[in-house]
Amino acid sequence: xxxxxxxxxxxxxxxxxxxxxxxxxxxxxxxxxxxxxxxxxxxxxxxxxxxxxxxxxxxxxxxxxxxxxxxxxxxxxxxxxxxxxxxxxxxxxxxxxxxxxxxxxxxxxxxxxxxxxxxxxxxxxxxxxxxxxxxxxxxxxxxxxxxxxxxxxxxxxxxxxxxxxxxxxxxxxxxxxxxxxxxxxxxxxxxxxxxxx
Amino acid sequence: xxxxxxxxxxxxxxxxxxxxxxxxxxxxxxxxxxxxxxxxxxxxxxxxxxxxxxxxxxxxxxxxxxxxxxxxxxxxxxxxxxxxxxxxxxxxxxxxxxxxxxxxxxxxxxxxxxxxxxxxxxxxxxxxxxxxxxxxxxxxxxxxxxxxxxxxxxxxxxxxxxxxxxxxxxxxxxxxxxxxxxxxxxxxxxxxxxxxx
DNA sequence: GTCTATAATTCGATAGAC
DNA sequence: GTCTATCGAATTATAGAC
Numbered sequence: 047x048x049x050x051x052x053x054x055x056x057x058x059x060x061x062x063x064x065x066x067x068x069x070x071x072x073x074x075x076x077x078x079x080x081x082x083x084x085x086x087x088x089x090x091x092x093x094x095x096x097x098x099x100x101x102x103x104x105x106x107x108x109x110x111x112x113x114x115x116x117x118x119x120x121x122x123x124x125x126x127x128x129x130x131x132x133x134x135x136x137x138x139x140x141x142x143x144x145x146x147x148x149x150x151x152x153x154x155x156x157x158x159x160x161x162x163x164x165x166x167x168x169x170x171x172x173x174x175x176x177x178x179x180x181x182x183x184x185x186x187x188x189x190x191x192x193x194x195x196x197x198x199x200x201x202x203x204x205x206x207x208x209x210x211x212x213x214x215x216x217x218x219x220x221x222x223x224x225x226x227x228x229x230x231x232x233x234x235x236x237x238x239x240x241x242x243x
Numbered sequence: 244x245x246x247x248x249x250x251x252x253x254x255x256x257x258x259x260x261x262x263x264x265x266x267x268x269x270x271x272x273x274x275x276x277x278x279x280x281x282x283x284x285x286x287x288x289x290x291x292x293x294x295x296x297x298x299x300x301x302x303x304x305x306x307x308x309x310x311x312x313x314x315x316x317x318x319x320x321x322x323x324x325x326x327x328x329x330x331x332x333x334x335x336x337x338x339x340x341x342x343x344x345x346x347x348x349x350x351x352x353x354x355x356x357x358x359x360x361x362x363x364x365x366x367x368x369x370x371x372x373x374x375x376x377x378x379x380x381x382x383x384x385x386x387x388x389x390x391x392x393x394x395x396x397x398x399x400x401x402x403x404x405x406x407x408x409x410x411x412x413x414x415x416x417x418x419x420x421x422x423x424x425x426x427x428x429x430x431x432x433x434x435x436x437x438x439x440x
Numbered sequence: 441g442t443c444t445a446t447a448a449t450t451c452g453a454t455a456g457a458c
Numbered sequence: 459g460t461c462t463a464t465c466g467a468a469t470t471a472t473a474g475a476c
Contacts, residue, residue, distance in 0.1 A: 202390055208387050209361070222388055225434070
């Protein structure tokens with residue numbers, strides 16, 4: 047993490063504009079349909095500048111899909127509020143930043159994007175779950191189950207746009223999905239003999 | 244199940260081979276990356292035959308993405324087994340037929356595929372949920388919540404291939420996800436004051 | 441730093457021979 | 459019914475003028 051030059055170059059603004067446009071395009075169209083030409087048009091610059099700054103379409107995507115879930119430290123969340131805390135966090139994060147939606151759309155067809163998605167959930171989410179008090183031996187599986195519900199919510203709400211899921215408030219969604227995540231985090235393994243919840 | 248013409252035409256075998264190859268390609272690559280040329284190569288026929296039989300790439304996809312969830316009549320399922328019954332049904336259906344995975348991959352970038360996915364879940368799933376004994380006023384929302392978990396499971400297991408979700412047995416997955424679906428189907432609206440599951 | 445021009449591919453779709 | 463040949467369009471990427 048060496049610092050950038052103190053004197054901001056003109057190119058910095060251009061780079062930032064390209065990145066912002068790229069995130070929107072990748073989120074709206076997925077990796078294949080999002081063209082460098084379209085990104086450049088959105089950023090109101092020449093297509094060749096995108097190549098100059100990011101080398102290739104893959105390089106542009108790699109820069110645009112840099113993503114931090116900003117997960118809270120689950121060790122400091124009351125045990126009975128883990129599920130709803132996480133549900134609200136994800137919904138807020140997605141509404142504020144379309145990068146994860148871009149990554150999700152791209153991950154369906156682009157192997158590199160899928161790999162990055164696996165990395166984010168293996169790294170950031172599994173790490174956070176491991177600090178929630180879950181048994182270390184089951185933390186990875188619990189994180190996977192949480193991901194299945196969390197990404198399914200993002201998929202149906204922001205990508206497929208299933209009307210009932212789009213129409214529910216974030217608050218209502220968190221009230222429904224929170225207990226699901228709570229159970230995935232806390233119910234003993236295996237769940238077979240436990241009461242349904 | 245009306246029978247085909249007694250004398251099978253040679254073209255029938257070709258059409259079937261194209262359709263089979265198309266489902267695999269769309270499932271593996273998504274709509275954009277799956278090319279007519281690749282489908283034809285897989286089916287070991289000439290690319291122009293695909294055009295002849297299905298008119299266009301859109302037409303080919305429309306034929307390949309014809310899909311019936313084959314949902315059971317939920318009115319005949321014991322109320323306390325609804326969730327696990329549905330979870331097992333979907334897992335079995337996906338393992339046997341890759342069409343829904345093809346549709347899911349394509350729905351991320353192709354508006355027509357997303358529309359078809361909405362149609363399937365609005366039609367088939369919401370209809371089945373309405374027969375499960377759920378309040379008609381909330382059936383659509385319940386079906387949407389069920390879809391969020393069901394499609395999230397398909398996404399993480401078959402598309403993104405998140406290792407923990409891939410490694411769990413279908414039985415184990417059904418035991419985890421079944422209670423989630425059960426709660427989405429049966430918990431009173433709104434869920435806020437109910438005890439977490 | 442910015443843009444024009446274009447190379448090199450690849451794709452969907454069409455026309456027509458056999 | 460099947461195949462060859464090819465068109466027209468779109469894309470990523472490169473070379474180089476200013």
